[in-house]
Amino acid sequence: MLAGDTSGGVMGEIIDGKAVAARVRAEVAERVLALQRLGVTPTLAVVLVGDDVPSQIYVRHKQRACDKVGIKSVVIRLPDSTTHQELRSVIADLNGDDAVHAVLVQLPLPPQIHPQPIIRSLGPVKDVDGFHSVNMGEITTSRPELQPCTPKGIMRLLKEYDVPLRGRHAVVIGRSRVVGRPMSSLLLAADATVTTCHRHTPNTAELCSQADVLVVATGVPEMVKADWVKPGAAVIDVGITRRAEGGLVGDVDFEAVRERAALITPVPGGVGPMTIAMLLDNACLLAERAAGRSAR
Numbered sequence: 001m002l003a004g005d006t007s008g009g010v011m012g013e014i015i016d017g018k019a020v021a022a023r024v025r026a027e028v029a030e031r032v033l034a035l036q037r038l039g040v041t042p043t044l045a046v047v048l049v050g051d052d053v054p055s056q057i058y059v060r061h062k063q064r065a066c067d068k069v070g071i072k073s074v075v076i077r078l079p080d081s082t083t084h085q086e087l088r089s090v091i092a093d094l095n096g097d098d099a100v101h102a103v104l105v106q107l108p109l110p111p112q113i114h115p116q117p118i119i120r121s122l123g124p125v126k127d128v129d130g131f132h133s134v135n136m137g138e139i140t141t142s143r144p145e146l147q148p149c150t151p152k153g154i155m156r157l158l159k160e161y162d163v164p165l166r167g168r169h170a171v172v173i174g175r176s177r178v179v180g181r182p183m184s185s186l187l188l189a190a191d192a193t194v195t196t197c198h199r200h201t202p203n204t205a206e207l208c209s210q211a212d213v214l215v216v217a218t219g220v221p222e223m224v225k226a227d228w229v230k231p232g233a234a235v236i237d238v239g240i241t242r243r244a245e246g247g248l249v250g251d252v253d254f255e256a257v258r259e260r261a262a263l264i265t266p267v268p269g270g271v272g273p274m275t276i277a278m279l280l281d282n283a284c285l286l287a288e289r290a291a292g293r294s295a296r
């Protein structure tokens with residue numbers, strides 16, 4: 001059981017994702033300065049296809065976050081009618097542009113463009129999301145270098161809050177390419193015993209109740225109830241759903257689960273701020289690697 005076991009009725013500690021994200025941003029800003037001293041301006045290119053409103057908002061947030069730490073961001077806006085070939089051609093240009101260190105194709109793409117071949121066409125050395133199959137494969141190694149932003153952010157939160165992982169049972173609910181699968185791989189690389197649950201798992205609640213560390217990424221609002229949670233567990237909620245009546249809700253029944261968990265992420269203010277902080281971290285890492293390669 002974790003330190004701070006709450007089975008005696010004490011409320012679990014709330015993990016402050018905003019504070020940790022601010023620390024990550026400060027570290028990135030220092031690294032950006034070091035690169036600038038070498039004459040390198042870390043540059044992220046974001047490709048935004050079509051008029052999806054949430055995507056426009058996400059991209060604006062990403063740009064603002066880049067500005068704050070000194071990463072240059074360039075947004076390439078393409079119309080909704082863009083063809084697969086046209087997008088491939090834009091990506092080929094970015095792959096070949098030495099001034100661009102990191103490339104992100106904002107998802108979802110319009111229906112005429114299949115995302116997988118587009119992601120495969122990104123240079124793996126510029127794939128800031130870590131979605132290219134080369135980077136996805138790399139993540140199954142014991143020391144993955146480029147990690148997708150959300151799972152990487154969660155690993156950092158667990159580290160900051162001294163959550164032990166070696167030999168502990170970690171349960172991940174969700175098996176998406178973006179969160180669940182890479183999350184399970186990173187926990188395994190940290191020597192946890194990992195169970196991945198998904199829609200076909202018959203006994204998710206029972207498996208959850210054995211978890212020392214529980215990561216929930218299903219998009220089902222308040223799916224995880226208090227009696228699913230082992231007293232003293234660390235609970236990480238990746239979900240974020242807008243309520244019809246206003247406000248945001250996660251995949252965990254926060255108020256009730258907080259009475260059993262030792263540590264819990266809030267929604268908002270938990271995992272969300274870490275995802276964007278890790279995007280900055282990855283963009284900086286790709287620029288550092290490119291600078292290292294050109295210095296050799």
Ligand code: GUN
Nearest residue numbers: 058104105106107108129
């Ligand atoms: N759309 C929503 N989240 C993401 C993300 O993390 N990366 C990309 N490329 N698109 C997204």
